[in-house]
Every structure is written in structure tokens, then in C-alpha cells.
Amino acid sequence: xxxxxVPLVEMRDMQKAFGGIRAVDHVTIDLYxxxxxxxxxxxxxxxSVLMKMLSxxxxxxxxxxxxxxxxxxxxxxxxxxxxxxxxxxxxxxLADNLDAASNLFLGRELVTPFGFVDDSTMEAETxxxxxxxxxxxxxxxxxxxxxxxxxxxxxAIARAVYFNARILIMDEPTAALGPxxxxxxxxxxxxxxxQGIGIFLIDxxxxxxxxxxxxxxxxxxxxxxxxxxxxxxxxxxxxxxxIAGKKPEHMAA
Ligand SMILES: Nc1ncnc2c1ncn2[C@@H]1O[C@H](COP(=O)(O)OP(=O)(O)O)[C@@H](O)[C@H]1O
Ligand SMILES: [Mg+2]
Numbered sequence: 001x002x003x004x005x006v007p008l009v010e011m012r013d014m015q016k017a018f019g020g021i022r023a024v025d026h027v028t029i030d031l032y033x034x035x036x037x038x039x040x041x042x043x044x045x046x047x048s049v050l051m052k053m054l055s056x057x058x059x060x061x062x063x064x065x066x067x068x069x070x071x072x073x074x075x076x077x078x079x080x081x082x083x084x085x086x087x088x089x090x091x092x093x094l095a096d097n098l099d100a101a102s103n104l105f106l107g108r109e110l111v112t113p114f115g116f117v118d119d120s121t122m123e124a125e126t127x128x129x130x131x132x133x134x135x136x137x138x139x140x141x142x143x144x145x146x147x148x149x150x151x152x153x154x155x156a157i158a159r160a161v162y163f164n165a166r167i168l169i170m171d172e173p174t175a176a177l178g179p180x181x182x183x184x185x186x187x188x189x190x191x192x193x194x195q196g197i198g199i200f201l202i203d204x205x206x207x208x209x210x211x212x213x214x215x216x217x218x219x220x221x222x223x224x225x226x227x228x229x230x231x232x233x234x235x236x237x238x239x240x241x242x243i244a245g246k247k248p249e250h251m252a253a
Contacts, residue, residue, distance in 0.1 A: 006069040008198040014063035023049040025222035031198045038209040039202045041219035055087045056080040085167040086160035096145035101126040104159045129158045150181030171202045206235045220245040
């Protein structure tokens with residue numbers, strides 16, 4: 001990181017209050033292409049609200065968003081898509097009774113020149129992208145309700161990637177998963193990073209953050225405690241930042 005690269009995302013001085021609660025209190029963070037950046041903090045720290053202001057799901061009270069160096073107008077989720085920004089929620093927005101391909105193209109179906117829904121092309125495209133992201137996936141003709149949590153995550157991730165996501169927000173993507181499934185999702189995240197996608201990863205699991213993330217933004221009570229390179233800190237340092245709300249001694253500047 002020697003050249004002055006332009007951040008994929010920069011959120012400056014972001015603010016949001018609910019009644020008397022300052023959910024996000026003057027927070028400035030960034031994200032570079034091909035980077036996985038952890039967003040850490042206790043329950044109620046403001047992580048989700050901050051990310052929802054980026055995805056357009058929550059209107060901000062103040063602050064500015066820059067995408068690739070230009071000011072971005074994001075006031076609803078539709079705007080966010082124009083900037084190739086997609087969110088993957090813990091509670092996945094998949095249609096349970098539909099198969100992987102139908103979910104991948106939900107609301108953006110491919111049609112034949114005669115205007116019919118083009119099931120075979122959608123399935124072929126789904127097989128292509130899954131081969132790239134999760135080659136073990138075989139359950140193309142089953143409703144996604146029959147899939148495991150990790151497989152469902154991979155369908156949601158495939159959907160984002162197929163529609164050219166450059167920026168991904170993942171809110172606790174492994175919270176509901178077992179160890180094997182978690183591994184699958186972590187490998188997916190790594191693959192997305194290699195493709196140059198920038199990822200904000202909200203995660204409770206400090207060990208996972210240590211393994212997955214390049215940097216971490218730590219929040220407490222709506223404020224930014226600090227931003228660290230994960231390689232420069234221990235898991236205990238990260239925990240101390242979350243709990244005490246202070247940067248480790250050797251990094252306090
Ligand atoms: N829609 C809402 N209405 C009122 N208060 C909210 C809303 N969303 C979040 N909050 C409050 O904002 C603060 C930050 O919440 P959140 O960003 O969800 O925390 P977390 O870091 O756990 O994701 C909390 O005090 C929460 O109760
Ligand atoms: Mg949250």
C-alpha cells in the first residue's frame with residue numbers, strides 16, 4: 001500500500017440519532033478494493049446502523065459518503081445498487097420455496113427474445129458462478145429451504161457477485177452457522193477478496209476477524225474507538241478496544 005490509492009468507500013463524519021440515543025456519533029471509516037475490513041463492537045455499538053446508512057436502508061442525519069473518490073448520493077437501497085454495493089444479511093432474504101437459480105435472479109429475471117422467463121439460461125448462469133464460488137454445490141434443483149446455512153449464504157453471495165457487486169456489506173454472515181459451514185463462508189470471502197471486491201465484515205468472533213480481516217474499525221457507544229491493521233494487534237488488543245473503548249498502549253497516538 002505504497003501508492004496513494006483511492007478508497008472504494010469513505011464514510012465521513014457519519015451521524016444518526018434515535019430519540020436521545022446517538023447510535024452513530026461522528027464516525028469516519030474507509031475501505032479499499034480487495035480489502036476485508038472488520039466492523040467490531042458490542043451489541044448496540046452502532047455497527048448495523050452505520051452499515052445501513054451506507055446501504056441506504058437508514059437515512060443519515062449527517063455525514064458524507066464517497067465511492068471511488070466521488071460523493072455518492074445514497075438515500076435508499078436502490079441507490080446503493082447503482083454503486084455496485086450489496087448487503088448480505090444474517091437473516092437472508094431468500095425465497096424459501098424457490099431454487100438457487102430463481103433466487104439468484106429474483107426480481108431481475110432473464111427473459112428470452114420472446115419475453116418468456118429464460119429458466120435454462122438462468123440455471124446455466126447459476127451453475128457457472130457457483131462453480132467459481134462454491135464448486136461443491138450440487139443442489140441446483142431443490143428449494144433453498146432444503147439447503148444448509150452455508151449453502152444459503154453462498155446463494156446470496158453468488159447473487160451479489162453475479163450483479164457485479166464491488167462493495168459488499170456482510171452483517172454477521174457466520175453467526176448462525178456451524179464450524180464447517182463457517183469455513184465455507186470464510187473461503188468464499190477470501191475468494192471475493194481475490195476478485196478485488198471490498199468487504200465490510202461485521203463480526204463478533206475476534207479469532208475469525210484476526211484470520212479474515214486486513215483492518216478493523218472498532219466502535220463503542222456509537223463512536224469510533226479506532227482503526228487498526230489486524231496484523232499489528234493481538235486478539236486481546238482487539239478485545240480491549242471493544243470492551244474498554246481504548247486503543248492498545250503501543251498504538252495510542
Ligand atoms: N430503528 C431503530 N430505532 C431506534 N433505535 C435503533 C434503531 N436501530 C438501532 N437503534 C439503536 O441504535 C443503537 C445502535 O444499534 P446497532 O447499530 O443495531 O448496534 P450493533 O452494533 O449491535 O449493530 C442501539 O442503541 C440501538 O438500540
Ligand atoms: Mg448489529
